[in-house]
Amino acid sequence: NHTEEAEKDPFWRVYFDLDRDYAAIRDELAQVDPVLAKAAAFAPGIRILQQDPWEALCSFIISQNNNIPRIKGIVARLCQAFGEKTASGILCFPRPDRLARENEEALACLRCGFRARYILDAARKVAGGQIDLESLRTQPLAKAREQLMTIVGVGPKVADCALLYGLHRLDAFPMDVWMKRAMKEWFPGKQPEDFGPYAGIAQQYLFHYIRTTASGERSVSA
Secondary structure, three states, X not given: OHHHHHHHOHHHXXXXXXXXXXXXXXXXXXXXXXXXXXXXXXXXXXOOOOOOHHHHHHHHHHOOOOOHHHHHHHHHHHXXXXXXXXXXXXXXXXXXXXHOOOOHHHHHOOOOOOHHXXXXXXXXXXXXXOOOHHHHHOOOHXXXXXXXXXXXXXXXXXXXXXXXXXXXXXXXXXXXHHHHHHHHHHOOOOXXXXXXXXXXXXXXXXXXXXXXXXXXXXXXOO
């Protein structure tokens, strides 16, 4: 079947992170906190995809104060306007050096809104070498986050999303309004780094579990 074929394909094995032992990670996270243990058991199939770093960074810049249909629309229009076609006719997300040649007006026509300036600044910094995305895989997390935050419009949350989803920094723990509220309510006194080297995976388990169950059942035993 298609699932078995995908599991044998090296591209999809990397993309879905199939060679990582998530069961062992869940066992490790379960030792941190009872709620985290329940969250990990609630959705054991969650994985962190290994996405293209540049496309992930841009997508999260676009996601600011936005909804999913509009985000998808902006990404599609960027691909149509500036993306290269593959041999099979699929439009790729435009590379940073291609976008770096444009101006705000060109992106505003694609209904990027205030994000046009942010996208262009990101493209110019990456294309110009001020930010080396690949080097952020191995830098200390705080330093990697700090570098991404030199991009106009990129704050801690977007930086951590780019690190986790684009650079597979599993120690990055994106904190939006919802997660800040959840941390305050369910984990008073704890910081993201308290979840260890798999903090980003813990964040995904917690985000899905607490939002889906609308609880977190602080009082129950694991």
